[in-house]
Amino acid sequence: xENLKLAIIYYSSTGTNYNLSREAETAAKNLGxxxxxxxxxxxxxxxxxxxxxxxxxxxxxxxxxxxxxxxxDLNWADAIIFSFPTRYGDAPSxxxxxxxxxxxxxxxGKLVNKVVSGMTSAGNPHGGQEGTLLSLYKTMMHWGAIVAxxxxxxxxxxxxxxxxxxxxxVGGTDLTGKHKQAISFQVKRTLEIAEKINK
Amino acid sequence: xENLKLAIIYYSSTGTNYNLSREAETAAKNLGxxxxxxxxxxxxxxxxxxxxxxxxxxxxxxxxxxxxxxxxDLNWADAIIFSFPTRYGDAPSxxxxxxxxxxxxxxxGKLVNKVVSGMTSAGNPHGGQEGTLLSLYKTMMHWGAIVAxxxxxxxxxxxxxxxxxxxxxVGGTDLTGKHKQAISFQVKRTLEIAEKINK
Amino acid sequence: xENLKLAIIYYSSTGTNYNLSREAETAAKNLGxxxxxxxxxxxxxxxxxxxxxxxxxxxxxxxxxxxxxxxxDLNWADAIIFSFPTRYGDAPSxxxxxxxxxxxxxxxGKLVNKVVSGMTSAGNPHGGQEGTLLSLYKTMMHWGAIVAxxxxxxxxxxxxxxxxxxxxxVGGTDLTGKHKQAISFQVKRTLEIAEKINK
Amino acid sequence: xENLKLAIIYYSSTGTNYNLSREAETAAKNLGxxxxxxxxxxxxxxxxxxxxxxxxxxxxxxxxxxxxxxxxDLNWADAIIFSFPTRYGDAPSxxxxxxxxxxxxxxxGKLVNKVVSGMTSAGNPHGGQEGTLLSLYKTMMHWGAIVAxxxxxxxxxxxxxxxxxxxxxVGGTDLTGKHKQAISFQVKRTLEIAEKINK
Numbered sequence: 084x085e086n087l088k089l090a091i092i093y094y095s096s097t098g099t100n101y102n103l104s105r106e107a108e109t110a111a112k113n114l115g116x117x118x119x120x121x122x123x124x125x126x127x128x129x130x131x132x133x134x135x136x137x138x139x140x141x142x143x144x145x146x147x148x149x150x151x152x153x154x155x156d157l158n159w160a161d162a163i164i165f166s167f168p169t170r171y172g173d174a175p176s177x178x179x180x181x182x183x184x185x186x187x188x189x190x191x192g193k194l195v196n197k198v199v200s201g202m203t204s205a206g207n208p209h210g211g212q213e214g215t216l217l218s219l220y221k222t223m224m225h226w227g228a229i230v231a232x233x234x235x236x237x238x239x240x241x242x243x244x245x246x247x248x249x250x251x252x253v254g255g256t257d258l259t260g261k262h263k264q265a266i267s268f269q270v271k272r273t274l275e276i277a278e279k280i281n282k
Numbered sequence: 283x284e285n286l287k288l289a290i291i292y293y294s295s296t297g298t299n300y301n302l303s304r305e306a307e308t309a310a311k312n313l314g315x316x317x318x319x320x321x322x323x324x325x326x327x328x329x330x331x332x333x334x335x336x337x338x339x340x341x342x343x344x345x346x347x348x349x350x351x352x353x354x355d356l357n358w359a360d361a362i363i364f365s366f367p368t369r370y371g372d373a374p375s376x377x378x379x380x381x382x383x384x385x386x387x388x389x390x391g392k393l394v395n396k397v398v399s400g401m402t403s404a405g406n407p408h409g410g411q412e413g414t415l416l417s418l419y420k421t422m423m424h425w426g427a428i429v430a431x432x433x434x435x436x437x438x439x440x441x442x443x444x445x446x447x448x449x450x451x452v453g454g455t456d457l458t459g460k461h462k463q464a465i466s467f468q469v470k471r472t473l474e475i476a477e478k479i480n481k
Numbered sequence: 482x483e484n485l486k487l488a489i490i491y492y493s494s495t496g497t498n499y500n501l502s503r504e505a506e507t508a509a510k511n512l513g514x515x516x517x518x519x520x521x522x523x524x525x526x527x528x529x530x531x532x533x534x535x536x537x538x539x540x541x542x543x544x545x546x547x548x549x550x551x552x553x554d555l556n557w558a559d560a561i562i563f564s565f566p567t568r569y570g571d572a573p574s575x576x577x578x579x580x581x582x583x584x585x586x587x588x589x590g591k592l593v594n595k596v597v598s599g600m601t602s603a604g605n606p607h608g609g610q611e612g613t614l615l616s617l618y619k620t621m622m623h624w625g626a627i628v629a630x631x632x633x634x635x636x637x638x639x640x641x642x643x644x645x646x647x648x649x650x651v652g653g654t655d656l657t658g659k660h661k662q663a664i665s666f667q668v669k670r671t672l673e674i675a676e677k678i679n680k
Numbered sequence: 681x682e683n684l685k686l687a688i689i690y691y692s693s694t695g696t697n698y699n700l701s702r703e704a705e706t707a708a709k710n711l712g713x714x715x716x717x718x719x720x721x722x723x724x725x726x727x728x729x730x731x732x733x734x735x736x737x738x739x740x741x742x743x744x745x746x747x748x749x750x751x752x753d754l755n756w757a758d759a760i761i762f763s764f765p766t767r768y769g770d771a772p773s774x775x776x777x778x779x780x781x782x783x784x785x786x787x788x789g790k791l792v793n794k795v796v797s798g799m800t801s802a803g804n805p806h807g808g809q810e811g812t813l814l815s816l817y818k819t820m821m822h823w824g825a826i827v828a829x830x831x832x833x834x835x836x837x838x839x840x841x842x843x844x845x846x847x848x849x850v851g852g853t854d855l856t857g858k859h860k861q862a863i864s865f866q867v868k869r870t871l872e873i874a875e876k877i878n879k
Contacts, residue, residue, distance in 0.1 A: 127525065127578065170447075171587075171615055171623035172412075176577035180525065183574045184325030195833045209444030213371075213412035214619050217818060218571055220827075221612050222815070225569035225844045227831025229873065234824025236792045244452075247371075247822045253443075258697065279876045326724065326777065370822035372815055375780045378773035379724065388768075394634045411540045414620060417770055419628075420811050423618070424645045424768035426632025428674065433625025435593045452735050473625065480678045569845075570810075607842030611769075611810035642850075643806030645769075651841075 084274055085115045090160035092152045094167040094177045096123040097138040099204045099254045101146060103266060104166045106258060107202070119162070122152035124177045125168065154185055158193050162231075164270065165219060166202040168254060169260035172214035177252060182222060195227035200269055201249040204256070209258065212251035215233035220248070227238035229280060231273040239264045283473055284314045286480065289359035290358060291351045293323040293366040293376045296337040297454045298403045300345060303365045306401070309466035313473060319359070321351035323376045325368065325439035353384055357392050361430075361468065361476035362416060365401040366455060371413035381421060394426035399468055400448040403455070411450035419447070428479060430472040438463045444461060482512045482672055485679065488558035490550045492565040492575045495536040497543060497602045497652045501664060502564045504656060505600070508665035512672060518558070522565065522575045533624040552583055556591050560629075560675035562668065563617060564600040567654060571614035580620060593625035596675035598667055599647040600636035602654070610649035618646070627678060629671040637662045681871055682712045682849040684878065687757035691751045691764040691774045694735040696801045696851045698743060700863060701763045703855060704799070707864035711871060717757070719749035721764065721774045745840070751782055754788050759828075759874035760814060761867065763799040765851060769811035769837040779819060792824035795874035797866055809848035817845070826877060828870040836861045 089111055093104035101123075110122050123146060126133070134140045157163065167178050174182075190195050201216045220230045233240055234247045243250075243265040251264050254256075258266075291398055292303035300322075307320050327333070333339045336449060356362065366377050366475075387393050402414045419429045430438055433446045442449075442464045449464050453459075457465075487509055491502035501523075506519050521544060532538045557559065565576050569674055572580075586592050599617045604607045612680070618628045632645045641663040643649070648663050650656075656664075686708055690701035698720075705718050720743060723730070733792050754760065765776050772781075785791050800812045828846045829845045830837055840847075840862045847862050851853075853862075 113301060120785060127574075152768075162589055170577065170581045171620040173571065173577070176525075176574045176581045179568065179571070179577045181573035183568045189569075189832070192833060205444075206408065206441065207444035207446075209411055210446070210618075211412070211444075211623060214416060214447075217413060217416075217814075218616050218619075220812060220817070220821070221609075221616070221845075222569040222571055224827070224829040224831055225609060227829070227833035230817075230821070230827055231826070232821040234792060234821055235786070236789060238823035241406060245404075245406035245410075247409070247824075248818075251408060272401060276877070277452070279871070279879060281313075282877060282879065307804035311660060318865055326773075344514060362801070364559035369776065369780045370786075370819040372770065372776070375724075375773045377523070378767065379777045382767045382773045389631070391634060410818075410822060416615075417815050417818075419622070420615060420646075420808075420815075421619070421630055421768040421770055423628070423630040424808060426630070426645075429618075429622070429628055431622040431625070433593060433622055434587070435590060435625035446625075447619075478680060480673070481680065603842075605838065605842035605844075606805065607809055607848060608844070609804055609810070609842075611808070612814060612845075615811060615814075638802065643802075643804035643808075647805070647813075649806060 084278055085117055087116055088118040088159055088275055089116050090120045090122060090156045090163045092163060092165055093126060093144060094175050098142045099252065100166040100168055103260060104204045105187055106263055106266045107164050107270050110270040114258035114271060116274065120156050122156055123149045124181055125151040127177050127180055128154045152181055154168045154188055157185060158188055161199060161281050162198045162273050164273060166183050169203055169211035169215040171204040172211035173218045174215060183217045189226060196280055197228040198227065198231050198280055199223050199228045200273040202232040203249060203251045204254045204271055206254050207251055212246055213248055233269045233272055236272060239266045239268050283477055284316055286315055286473055286476055287317040287358055288314040289319045289321060289362045290357045291321045291362060291364055293374055294341060298451065299365040299367055300458060302401045305462055305465045306363050306469050309469040313470060315473065317357050321355055322348045322448045324350040326379055340418065351380055353387055356384060357387055358457045359396060360480050361397045361472050363399050363472060368385050368402055368404040368410035371410035372417045373414060376420060376461055388425060395479055396427040397430050397472055397479055398422050398427045399430040399472040402448065402450045403453045405450055405453050412447055413446055415447035430467045430475045432471055435471060436467045437453050438467050483515055485514055485672055485675055486516040486557055486559045487514050487625055488518045488554045488561045490522060490563055491563060492573055493540060497650065498564040499567055500656060501600045504661055504664045505562050505668050507540055508668040514672065517537045518554050520554055521547045522579055523549040525575050525578055527581060533644045549626040550579055552586055555583060556586055558595060559679050560596045560671050561639045562598050567601055567603040567609035567613040570609035571616045572613060574643060585622060595624065595626040595680055596615060596629050596671055597621050597626045598671040601647060601649045601650045604652050606651055611646055612642055614646035631667045631670055634670060635666045637666050682714055682874055684713055684874055685715040685756055685758045686713050687717045687719060687753045687760045689719045689721060689760060689762055691772055692739060695739045696764040697765055700799045703860055703863045704761050704867050707867040709876060711868060713871065717753050720746045721778055722748040724774050724777055724825060735772055749778055750784050751785055753786055757794060757868050759795045761797050761870060765799055766812040768801040769808035770815045774843035786823060793877055794823065794825040795870055796820050796825045797828040797829050797870040797879055800846060800848045801851045803851050805850055809843055810845055813845035820855055823825060828873045829871055830866045833869060834865045835864050
């Protein structure tokens with residue numbers, strides 16, 4: 084597993100998916116993964132709009148120095164963990180901006196067999212968490228990527244109440260030990276599948 | 283609203299969606315709807331299989347006398363409220379059996395502009411509640427039906443934590459006052475849209 | 482129908498969805514609709530990137546003067562027809578940018594009962610045409626909007642080979658008479674539903 | 681690849697998905713796979729209903745002796761290729777009947793890491809082909825199965841005009857050489873992924 088190249092790419096406006104992603108990073112490090120690119124989806128909303136929302140602006144400033152994801156990161160990775168909040172049951176435009184720019188990689192088959200997995204959040208307990216991940220995975224199938232959804236492949240998924248498509252919370256949730264276990268399991272499963280695929 | 287014809291059609295193995303449906307029926311009656319057909323999707327699993335699960339068998343016997351839904355009920359209705367549990371993010375086969383037999387109605391355009399709305403349950407809090415309703419509505423679009431999803435069109439949807447596609451619970455949940463309000467809102471919204479469509 | 486407010490909002494890089502949208506506009510005018518806002522989703526890709534693709538740059542320049550859609554247009558409209566190409570089975574980021582900025586309208590219930598319908602295109606005959614519209618409609622349910630999918634509510638839908646979720650073509654297709662009839666039907670159906678909803 | 685256990689499970693009323701499945705079987709044999717279970721989803725519609733449709737009854741009689749799929753076949757297989765027609769954008773009830781009976785396998789984690797892929801047909805060129813496969817794969821994620829969608833991982837997918845989620849045709853289509861190549865590619869891809877997963 085040490086030799087796997089893992090990209091963790093997140094979008095977060097006020098920190099929830101940033102936290103999920105950092106937790107995923109910790110889990111990957113604990114599994115001995117050395118090649119990790121921790122990246123944020125580039126913000127596309129103008130700063131003056133962000134400033135109108137204090138929490139957003141705080142988080143924006145605090146994470147400004149994190150490298151933004153590029154198509155090169157997608158190309159580089161064996162496994163990719165995405166984390167972003169729902170926008171009405173679908174990915175945010177910031178996420179779509181990068182995805183829309185992968186035409187070159189896609190046409191050359193460079194995204195085939197990437198092993199991907201997603202995490203998400205919504206403002207409500209049932210606010211698009213499932214729909215958002217299902218849309219992500221639909222896109223991944225166009226890439227020829229291999230979806231590493233957690234399913235109920237470990238008892239922890241039942242313990243955190245699902246979600247079989249990927250870990251999800253309500254925005255603003257403080258992660259519990261169980262949550263962290265569920266994220267850790269999803270990361271492990273993603274890496275194990277990636278390891279098999281890349282042999 | 284009194285003249286609207288409302289079909290409430292449910293499938294339930296151990297009672298959750300039966301309860302949701304009865305609650306919907308109560309809500310409809312409170313709104314003055316007089317033409318209600320309360321129906322269950324016919325059970326297609328053999329009795330000897332059902333008997334192996336005590337709760338299922340109990341509920342099966344207790345509700346045996348409820349009329350089963352037919353294509354005539356679908357044809358008759360102006361508005362339809364469906365309620366059924368998830369089966370891996372999709373409708374149970376009992377539900378599909380009836381839906382698959384609507385070819386005649388469909389070819390003759392008899393399902394166009396039916397106003398439909400769905401409720402569901404799953405074993406886990408995030409166990410396919412969204413996915414199940416999204417699949418139902420996909421099918422409804424093939425019918426030319428009009429989907430009356432609650433969205434967040436009333437504050438009660440936020441209060442019960444979503445779901446914008448339709449009311450949903452964990453299987454076995456005792457309905458709270460808030461839950462009942464959310465069901466009541468969904469029924470009202472469905473009927474209001476049906477009333478407009480049928481004018 | 483004359484008093485309905487119709488927004489037609491499209492994104493197009495090389496012209497296909499622009500053509501679909503103009504056809505929809507013609508259909509609406511033929512039905513006597515006077516209040517039409519024909520708008521494009523604002524381009525978010527930098528001009529120097531667009532320039533690398535000659536067809537895209539040509540279309541970009543040719544349509545630069547078309548007003549871009551704003552949240553005000555969404556607020557204003559009774560009915561909205563969206564048209565945009567797939568991006569891996571989902572909406573382009575340009576579309577998501579506007580949708581992501583509707584939080585204010587959404588929280589105030591201003592998008593409830595908007596009657597919406599979608600058209601799309603893909604590079605392949607089966608290249609995400611269905612998936613893209615299903616994702617759009619999922620988002621619309623979060624809005625509390627009412628989806629006016631064509632279904633098979635008219636024989637023309639069979640004649641053009643579907644799609645029941647909304648008109649779709651392969652990118653670059655020259656619209657035939659049948660295609661135009663299918664678009665015209667979808668526009669008419671959307672407006673008829675909007676008329677009923679707004680009475 | 682010779683040691684992989686492959687289940688090909690289809691439902692067909694008038695022969696289209698039977699043909700797709702036989703083609704998949706041929707492809708697998710050509711790849712040296714020796715352990716193949718070719719199975720049909722059990723028919724759940726009463727014979728007197730089937731008789732009303734001559735083509736259906738003919739095919740029904742002609743294929744009656746093909747073994748029906750059981751949960752044991754699912755348990756046994758390393759890789760599963762499903763093929764069935766759409767029913768309004770979703771799987772037929774015959775398919776769901778088997779899927780709904782997998783609770784025992786599911787709870788014991790026996791479906792985790794099954795490698796699955798789907799093919800489908802619809803009455804119209806855009807008649808739910810995408811939607812049907814997307815629903816299947818949603819269910820597969822609940823199982824913890826690994827979806828082997830073809831994506832555009834081979835030029836043949838472009839040549840047959842998609843579909844990236846799985847091979848699809850209009851019902852009644854005579855398979856061309858290109859179609860057979862696309863099926864063959866999908867089978868090969870599924871087996872290759874299964875081989876890696878099972879090492």
